[in-house]
Amino acid sequence: MFKRVLIANRGEIAIRIIRACQELGVETVAVYSSADADAVHVKLADQAINIGPADATRSYLNMAAILDAAQLAEVDAIHPGYGFLSENADFAEAVIKAGFVFVGPRPETIRKVGNKDAARELMKQAGLPMALGSDPVNSLEEAVSTAAKIGYPIIIKPIAGGGGKSMFVAQNEADIHTAALKIDFTTAGFYLEKYIANARHIEVQIVADNYGDVIHLGERECSIQRRNQKILEEAPSCVITPEMRQKVSALAIRAAKSANYTNIGTVEFLMDKNTCEFYFMEINPRIQVEHAITEITTGVDLVKTQLRIASGDPLPIRQEYMKFNCHAIECRINAEDPDNSFLPSPGEITFYHQPGGPNVRVDDGVCTGSIVQPYYDSMIAKIITCGRTRGDAIKTMRRALSEFRIVGVKTTIDFHRKLLDNPYFCSGDIDTQFIAKRMTPSSED
Template identity: 45%
Template sequence: MKLKKILVANRGEIALRIIKTIKEMGLEAVAMYVEIDKNSVYVQNSDHAFKLDNGYMDQDEIINKAKQFNVDAIHPGYGFLSENAEFCKKVKNEKIVWIGPDAETIELMGDKINSKNFCVKQNIPTLSKTSKLSDAKKIGYPILVKASAGGGGKGMRVVNSPKELDDSVAAAKREAKSSFGDNRVFLEKFIEKSRHIEVQVLGDNFGNVIHLGERECSIQRRHQKIIEESPSLRLTEDLRQNITSTAVELAKKLNYKSAGTVEFIFDENTNEFWFLEVNTRLQVEHPVTEMVTGIDLVKEQIKVASGKRLSFQQSDIVFKGHAIEARLYAENPNNDFLPETGTVANLSFSSSANIRWDSGIKKGDKVTPDFDPMLAKVISFSETREESANILSKELKSIHLPGVVTNKDFLIGCLENKSFLRGKTTSDFIEREYKKLFPLKDKGNIDRCMKATVAWLQFYQKTNNSNLNFLPRNWTNGILPKSTLSFQLNDEEYIFKYSNTENFLEIYREHFERISLSKIEMIEVSENLIICEIDGTILNASITKFGENISINSGQGDLILRILPTFNDPNEVVTEGSLTAPMPGKIIKINAKLNKSVKAGETLLILEAMKMEHAVKAVSDGKISEMYVKTGDQVESGANLLKID
């Protein structure tokens, strides 16, 4: 079957990644979008694009538009409708090719309860589970509550004691219903000292199934992966053979077609592994497999969907080097990894030869609470794991991405962590190493960057003043004291005083005059760049002003500085004792009641954002004296929610 035009039924970075392969194969790529995405990178890179009136989950609208555009096939990417058996059936019923496994496979493996039952019958090692809360004691704590139709960490809760069970199950059900339209959950034994090992499989329509090696994805927060790599440092050749052959055996029993991933939980202490789930789609972390095998998985998916046999056998697959992927999220690791919103004020990176960027964002894009907060995937490749980690860390440091709070520095902390470099990447890695994952910034670099920012601001403001830009810098018609500029960084105020000589800007930090006096000579300056000489050393940095903030990056990570006003704004009022929204979102449940006493740690209300629930808890004992919100309200980050006296 010859395919000519393929619709990518997705958005963002995965849509762009799939579009690239479609076009490289000489085929036409069709994109779909909602209003907020109409100027997105993936839409701009497609051959054709149509607007959806009812969102990315309206199956009938997508299929009708696909027919209007004479689409031959649909690639669902991941998320959204990628593992929706009903959508798969509808696509095929309209004589449109589905790029993925059969609907029957999607349906069976998409239900976590039924999939585990199937594996038990097929003698695939599987952890004990139950759908009855009364059987929790038999499994033994800690227990993991999981959504039956879930994935991506949504609808999951770790329960350490019986008193937590009811609330955790209720929260998991709500989250599962919101994310997947199915509120069924089950209980499973939680393996505390574990690794997440998954195997990439590939099958065709003629019964041929092979594997493309394993990926380790143990470093997670909120049960969502943030760093993935291939191969796993922990597996011996015998263990690797055992786990990959088990994955292929299961895929063959499923008569699996297209690309898929068989996921396992691996016990660090016993070397045992158990079936976790099959993802009947392309995985977020598929690039690390592509880097170590040289095989384009999307291309293979399209070839299989068009009726071709696999073009290689297991013995043809050659694994080379080591690849690591870091997921760049709009989230705040210092605020329990809660998602962040904002506008991408700028975006630049080094584009190293050993780095692959899978991103769907550009300067000016808005990050909203409507979609998953992942902005990009950054993948490194080298001959050794240590080199790959170093290359990826350096690349992340070079990324200039102001306007949105991200987990960039946290990822760097992970990659440079001694425990990570030794391969001790069990699922408790973040909890175990948390305090070490926020490395201190180099104070000397901070000082140089701040001084360069003062110089850039002076030049930038002067050149952008149409009335006064003919005057020399710092020119006055009288004798004035040195100019002053103040920044805030991590709640600390930095005050700089400066003046111009004929060739240099002289600058020092207030109260540190003798030891911090510097001379700065400008070499090159523009809207987003400063190159200058500071005390005999060259500083070359990307720089962006957004609102009252400035981000500067000299290759050691973005430094976000808030420009403090000369005078305080008397209109800024903070309500004492108030709890504020940690992020933009929707109030879906309120437990607190006016004039009722609360205890520290008690959940007062639940905020939903990006399909995830976040509990807002009392920080101290007290009484609710004011309620500023009600169920269903949409709130902005920092909005007052309630007041505790």
Template identity: 50%
Template sequence: VFLERYIEQGRHIEVQIIADSHGNTLHLFERECSTQRRHQKIIEETPSPLLDAATRAAICAAAVDAARAVNYRNAGTVEFIVTPAREFYFLEMNTRLQVEHPITELVTGVDLVQLQFRVAAGEPLPFQQADLHQTGHAIECRIYAEDARNDFLPATGTVHTFIPPSMPGVRVDAGLQSGDAVTIYYDPMVAKIITHGRTRQDAIQRMKQALRETIILGTTTNIDFLLAILDDPAFQAGEVHTAYVDHHLHDLLPEMPPLPPMALIAAALGEASSNASVTLEGDSDADRYSPWSHADHFRLGR
């Protein structure tokens, strides 16, 4: 029988590490990934709003010790589950760069991808642990092609327009451009928006503005859902745990307001203009509103 402690309202916190072939193993601080839905990360940030200086030092030291214990060489991530009282327990080690590595790059100023190549080429790390510092706060939001109001069903289709935000303090990592097709064959994540600010609140406000300026037409995305999370009081206070989003979906997905009459009128006009009637041959006085005058899929009987 294998037993492990059940941690209620646990926080998912991971530590970025890098180790070369010259005996140097360093950490680049932590990332908090507690904002999840069905154990899938949605929003990540650094520094963690939960950790104090002492816990940060301890959890980062534990990650470095774990890498050294297995003679690790590469960039990697050591993941922990953390209690509300800041007790932390080892989860796993990912021997690669994570999706959320850009937030570490923004607060440390280190290009992790380049560093990984240099380590693989046998070069020593170009700095010591004392040279690394966290500056400001960074947040990443994952944009998924999915319908949050339809049980997060993956959304497919052609992206007619993709216009990413362009503003200071915002980074966009995307494998998407206008005209691309979102298919059923791959992960629904289409872009990552990363913001950096002097404080956590600065980074949140910048993220909200960046998401509102992101235009993706042709497929449904979770942008509105991300905005709802960013506005949630628990997220604002830095109190979100790994089960929070699943337990508060009703609050994060309020009922859609009814469409205003003008929107219905505009939709009707659009339908009328796109489905132009066809005049019956030899009868210029045919009723343009008759179903017999439309070249569509109207059928009578079977």
């Protein structure tokens, strides 16, 4: 195991990694921007190094500054967390060339799965099912003609990047022209795909060591989204049967093996609610925000597993011994104003009290007195609850949300409370358009 690890991230994921390292007896080095000088992750690490100003491009996205900090601190490895440089193959390559271990997949794998067009072609060759799609389009005119061939509705997706950003659903040609006001088709940075309406977003957690062994840790349901951004996740999915789970998990393992995958990652699928068929979406080569619900349902610490695999250990678990013990739900708490189009709500947190009690876990990156910065992602905490059944997990989450107190900034706590009281959500009748259909003033209750 490593002696010292640098965490190239901030907020709750940096704290999550610090805690895993502490339990493994590994020293931690935090990096921070000038805006984050008093952040919780800075205080918890054994050592902290300023890597630049508030602008992320000059700090958390500054590869040279991070590598200089790693050299200065004499670390063995760098953990990228999620976001920022976590899916940047050039960064992973630079880390290795500088003599450190990158805690994640190999650079060539990140490069392979990070380009959506190349990933789709690779998965086609591996025999994974996927929605009808196109090659990269080079102009608005080509996008219009390609969409007509595929048939509406279509979804416009960026070739690079993840997290549901810069995606647009087009019901007709006029929608493509509207999308063109926000994106530049001439960069050939986008492709088109047949849009599957009423789909559920199902992802499978995979774990792979450096010796060719790959297992899955079950699926997560991530269908509750706003503008393609996940808001609530749960594990397992309430509609996946044992036979369906076996099918989608086998597809995920096949996808991982075809990409020569190592460390942990997520294979994401859309499931057609009408046919129950799965369609490959993408592979996320990093720890996911929602990793905690898999940890709760399986008892496997994914961050420790990342570190053990990166240090050269074989898989510490075998597929035949995997058990799924409960149902878990995660609510992302963002510093946003749900009554004002979810606009970010930066500022000082003047009072902070997190929920507790049985079957409640909170992963956060703030405390009373913390400043929610306007420069970074608005997520400040995650609440994870579990129960013997989905209904039990929902009841515990309702109680936990009622206990959570954050003063000084607007948050999504009350929005989640309304969500968990929605009868359609409680019945499991959800899909990726749930919030638009069921959580707007015109929605039926």
